[in-house]
Amino acid sequence: MRHFISIKDLSKEEVEFLVKRALEFKQNSQAYKGKLKDKTIISIFFENSTRTRTSFEIAAKRMGASFINIDHNQSSIKKGETDYDTIINLSAMMPDAFIVRHYHSGYPYFLSRFTDIPIINAGDGTANHPSQAILDAVTMFETKGKLEGLKVCIIGDITNSRVAKSHLWMSKLFNWELSFYGPRTMLPDERWLDNIKIEKNLKDALSDKDFVMLLRIQLERESGNNIPSLKEYAKFFGINSLNVPDSYIMHPGPVNRNVELASEILDNFNKSLITKQVENGVFARMAIYEFCLV
Amino acid sequence: MRHFISIKDLSKEEVEFLVKRALEFKQNSQAYKGKLKDKTIISIFFENSTRTRTSFEIAAKRMGASFINIDHNQSSIKKGETDYDTIINLSAMMPDAFIVRHYHSGYPYFLSRFTDIPIINAGDGTANHPSQAILDAVTMFETKGKLEGLKVCIIGDITNSRVAKSHLWMSKLFNWELSFYGPRTMLPDERWLDNIKIEKNLKDALSDKDFVMLLRIQLERESGNNIPSLKEYAKFFGINSLNVPDSYIMHPGPVNRNVELASEILDNFNKSLITKQVENGVFARMAIYEFCLV
Amino acid sequence: MRHFISIKDLSKEEVEFLVKRALEFKQNSQAYKGKLKDKTIISIFFENSTRTRTSFEIAAKRMGASFINIDHNQSSIKKGETDYDTIINLSAMMPDAFIVRHYHSGYPYFLSRFTDIPIINAGDGTANHPSQAILDAVTMFETKGKLEGLKVCIIGDITNSRVAKSHLWMSKLFNWELSFYGPRTMLPDERWLDNIKIEKNLKDALSDKDFVMLLRIQLERESGNNIPSLKEYAKFFGINSLNVPDSYIMHPGPVNRNVELASEILDNFNKSLITKQVENGVFARMAIYEFCLV
Numbered sequence: 001m002r003h004f005i006s007i008k009d010l011s012k013e014e015v016e017f018l019v020k021r022a023l024e025f026k027q028n029s030q031a032y033k034g035k036l037k038d039k040t041i042i043s044i045f046f047e048n049s050t051r052t053r054t055s056f057e058i059a060a061k062r063m064g065a066s067f068i069n070i071d072h073n074q075s076s077i078k079k080g081e082t083d084y085d086t087i088i089n090l091s092a093m094m095p096d097a098f099i100v101r102h103y104h105s106g107y108p109y110f111l112s113r114f115t116d117i118p119i120i121n122a123g124d125g126t127a128n129h130p131s132q133a134i135l136d137a138v139t140m141f142e143t144k145g146k147l148e149g150l151k152v153c154i155i156g157d158i159t160n161s162r163v164a165k166s167h168l169w170m171s172k173l174f175n176w177e178l179s180f181y182g183p184r185t186m187l188p189d190e191r192w193l194d195n196i197k198i199e200k201n202l203k204d205a206l207s208d209k210d211f212v213m214l215l216r217i218q219l220e221r222e223s224g225n226n227i228p229s230l231k232e233y234a235k236f237f238g239i240n241s242l243n244v245p246d247s248y249i250m251h252p253g254p255v256n257r258n259v260e261l262a263s264e265i266l267d268n269f270n271k272s273l274i275t276k277q278v279e280n281g282v283f284a285r286m287a288i289y290e291f292c293l294v
Numbered sequence: 295m296r297h298f299i300s301i302k303d304l305s306k307e308e309v310e311f312l313v314k315r316a317l318e319f320k321q322n323s324q325a326y327k328g329k330l331k332d333k334t335i336i337s338i339f340f341e342n343s344t345r346t347r348t349s350f351e352i353a354a355k356r357m358g359a360s361f362i363n364i365d366h367n368q369s370s371i372k373k374g375e376t377d378y379d380t381i382i383n384l385s386a387m388m389p390d391a392f393i394v395r396h397y398h399s400g401y402p403y404f405l406s407r408f409t410d411i412p413i414i415n416a417g418d419g420t421a422n423h424p425s426q427a428i429l430d431a432v433t434m435f436e437t438k439g440k441l442e443g444l445k446v447c448i449i450g451d452i453t454n455s456r457v458a459k460s461h462l463w464m465s466k467l468f469n470w471e472l473s474f475y476g477p478r479t480m481l482p483d484e485r486w487l488d489n490i491k492i493e494k495n496l497k498d499a500l501s502d503k504d505f506v507m508l509l510r511i512q513l514e515r516e517s518g519n520n521i522p523s524l525k526e527y528a529k530f531f532g533i534n535s536l537n538v539p540d541s542y543i544m545h546p547g548p549v550n551r552n553v554e555l556a557s558e559i560l561d562n563f564n565k566s567l568i569t570k571q572v573e574n575g576v577f578a579r580m581a582i583y584e585f586c587l588v
Numbered sequence: 589m590r591h592f593i594s595i596k597d598l599s600k601e602e603v604e605f606l607v608k609r610a611l612e613f614k615q616n617s618q619a620y621k622g623k624l625k626d627k628t629i630i631s632i633f634f635e636n637s638t639r640t641r642t643s644f645e646i647a648a649k650r651m652g653a654s655f656i657n658i659d660h661n662q663s664s665i666k667k668g669e670t671d672y673d674t675i676i677n678l679s680a681m682m683p684d685a686f687i688v689r690h691y692h693s694g695y696p697y698f699l700s701r702f703t704d705i706p707i708i709n710a711g712d713g714t715a716n717h718p719s720q721a722i723l724d725a726v727t728m729f730e731t732k733g734k735l736e737g738l739k740v741c742i743i744g745d746i747t748n749s750r751v752a753k754s755h756l757w758m759s760k761l762f763n764w765e766l767s768f769y770g771p772r773t774m775l776p777d778e779r780w781l782d783n784i785k786i787e788k789n790l791k792d793a794l795s796d797k798d799f800v801m802l803l804r805i806q807l808e809r810e811s812g813n814n815i816p817s818l819k820e821y822a823k824f825f826g827i828n829s830l831n832v833p834d835s836y837i838m839h840p841g842p843v844n845r846n847v848e849l850a851s852e853i854l855d856n857f858n859k860s861l862i863t864k865q866v867e868n869g870v871f872a873r874m875a876i877y878e879f880c881l882v
Contacts, residue, residue, distance in 0.1 A: 573682065
């Protein structure tokens with residue numbers, strides 16, 4: 001039994017194990033069927049997400065678990081209970097794992113100090129989204145046959161992105177040549193960075209990469225304040241038929257069509273891995289369940 | 295594997311098969327138990343409906359499937375994702391079927407062009423509600439022992455009713471004497487009609503029919519604009535103890551008490567099939583699952 | 589098959605049976621596994637509650653049942669259907685039980701007159717919360733080895749508390765020395781009482797008891813109108829390190845920290861049974877399912 005909160009907590013071997021296990025599950029449904037029989041998993045999302053929640057739910061049910069969704073809008077929060085008390089009390093019902101998404105960075109770490117029931121982080125604030133990083137690694141390994149020494153550029157609102165930060169830990173484990181690009185208002189301070197390069201312009205950002213990863217402009221979060229308009233973002237930082245790179249394109253989804261990525265590229269580009277990322281997400285989460293619960 | 299979008303797409307033999315299969319399931323639970331083992335069904339409702347969603351969910355679970363509800367209010371739509379992208383991305387998670395209700399007429403057809411995962415239409419705009427038509431047919435066949443040549447009058451907001459339109463296709467398959475009645479503002483243009491009669495008055499509408507089907511005044515949709523008041527509708531188009539017909543009464547529910555139907559008739563009339571329709575709905579949906587997935 | 593609506597309807601032997609069965613289930617998971625195989629349970633909550641709903645859901649799934657949640661916010665109510673019609677129509681789908689929470693006192697009794705499907709009351713208005721009373725009894729029996737002749741004081745908004753009223757019936761079955769304490773505006777009229785004592789002051793309320801049960805100030809319900817402020821309530825009726833009693837402390841949850849109970853007591857007091865109540869809640873509900881459905 002263990003928590004799954006940040007890529008930072010994992011060794012290179014553990015990430016490799018998860019990636020390879022996910023690909024085994026993808027090849028062979030017998031490898032996961034019944035693995036979570038008689039287990040009960042509670043998802044509690046303090047922020048909405050269809051995609052991530054559904055991916056965790058499908059993965060759990062395919063492995064034979066019961067899955068209980070708690071929508072924070074209906075929860076006891078409305079009765080004045082703290083998020084902490086909600087989780088601690090649900091712990092007393094002895095589920096076999098919690099899937100937690102929370103808007104506060106670090107909240108799953110905080111919770112993990114008070115319960116032995118595995119906490120699987122489905123995203124916390126702007127800090128971590130480790131299951132996304134694993135599914136991305138699965139997709140990269142499936143595409144390139146390796147994780148070591150990849151050349152990866154991430155474009156978008158780096159500062160507010162838990163995906164970018166999760167890959168920062170990945171890049172250390174696997175010696176990636178990682179670079180960031182985006183509007184200056186969305187890029188981290190130089191002090192924050194270590195071996196990561198800030199690209200000078202979009203042309204450089206898109207040149208000589210294995211994977212270009214686009215981030216969502218999160219209209220519902222802070223991104224909106226950091227750019228003049230979506231049109232301007234699309235013009236200077238978006239990918240379209242005129243600048244489409246030679247590398248593979250990834251995006252954690254959901255894509256804002258014609259903002260990060262032109263519609264024609266999203267629908268037709270043969271080096272887009274975006275659908276494959278979603279597909280692999282289910283198997284990545286199966287591997288995570290096995291890692292934490294079995 | 296096939297989609298289930300409109301009665302229009304079905305042959306007479308296919309409808310008969312579905313109807314008879316539903317009645318077999320009603321007789322014998324062994325006939326459906328375990329049929330959907332290891333299947334995962336996603337329901338995604340862009341319009342609310344307790345009844346229809348629950349009926350699909352009970353049917354799926356009784357057959358052994360996992361069922362995942364996606365409430366559009368929580369979904370990625372709020373993040374600016376199109377309904378199309380939501381479904382295409384969920385497709386990448388490889389569920390075995392989608393149950394889709396959408397407020398736009400034709401939307402399930404549109405979606406079905408982009409995915410091989412069976413799309414089961416749980417109602418689209420004012421166009422189709424094929425599972426309702428099948429469950430109505432099950433109820434009619436159970437009551438009269440035949441579907442051929444039935445005399446059916448549908449009363450209410452015909453123009454905005456996907457139920458009425460689904461039965462229009464039914465009437466062609468089984469040579470029904472189908473007629474419509476309702477306020478003039480709720481009746482289709484003559485050009486729209488083929489062999490369907492518009493009744494001259496309520497007395498005629500209720501005379502010499504096998505089944506009188508009442509439609510809901512949909513307060514939450516457009517109906518409200520087309521009638522002066524609910525009281526007036528009840529007075530001129532509602533069924534009550536003074537005008538109750540000799541035929542069987544059906545209603546897709548939920549009934550507005552004392553609007554389409556007087557409370558005393560709803561609760562006591564021995565030729566009301568309304569509860570039986572709900573009951574048969576579960577078995578009709580089982581038959582549809584088998585038809586599309588197995 | 590039977591309803592489960594109020595402790596008032598149960599004999600002493602039935603309560604003892606439920607309590608002992610819950611503790612058996614706690615000891616031995618083989619005693620409940622598969623007991624509800626092929627059963628479908630529908631929960632319909634007309635008032636929100638994470639804790640109670642999740643407890644019922646975990647209990648049902650651990651016993652092998654399918655569990656369908658209906659959130660009244662999405663339900664047909666919005667389409668103008670009465671709560672009565674919603675439940676009667678769901679009955680036609682033949683679930684094996686309903687879990688109902690309703691804001692009207694007595695509503696589950698009313699419903700039970702119209703359906704043979706077991707109705708399990710998850711709380712109605714200010715009248716009954718029988719599954720809470722059973723789980724409390726489980727916790728008391730586990731702690732003291734008996735239910736007979738316990739000394740229990742309940743503190744808080746007695747008038748509006750369905751928990752207090754459920755224990756009133758308990759006290760009659762097991763000859764408890766039951767007393768109440770709280771602000772005068774929250775205490776019942778003397779006429780209402782029988783053998784129950786009203787305590788004169790907090791010191792008396794906390795003296796010589798087996799169990800002190802604190803009730804939630806229900807900010808979302810009426811309590812707010814009956815006290816000048818939460819601070820004043822905490823000062824005159826709350827438990828903190830200065831007045832903590834020698835007896836066990838119980839609370840149906842969720843606790844308003846530093847209102848009914850000081851945070852340091854909630855988190856550290858070794859005679860607090862609050863977490864144990866939540867834990868036992870799952871087993872109590874299993875026993876109730878078995879009692880009503882098997």
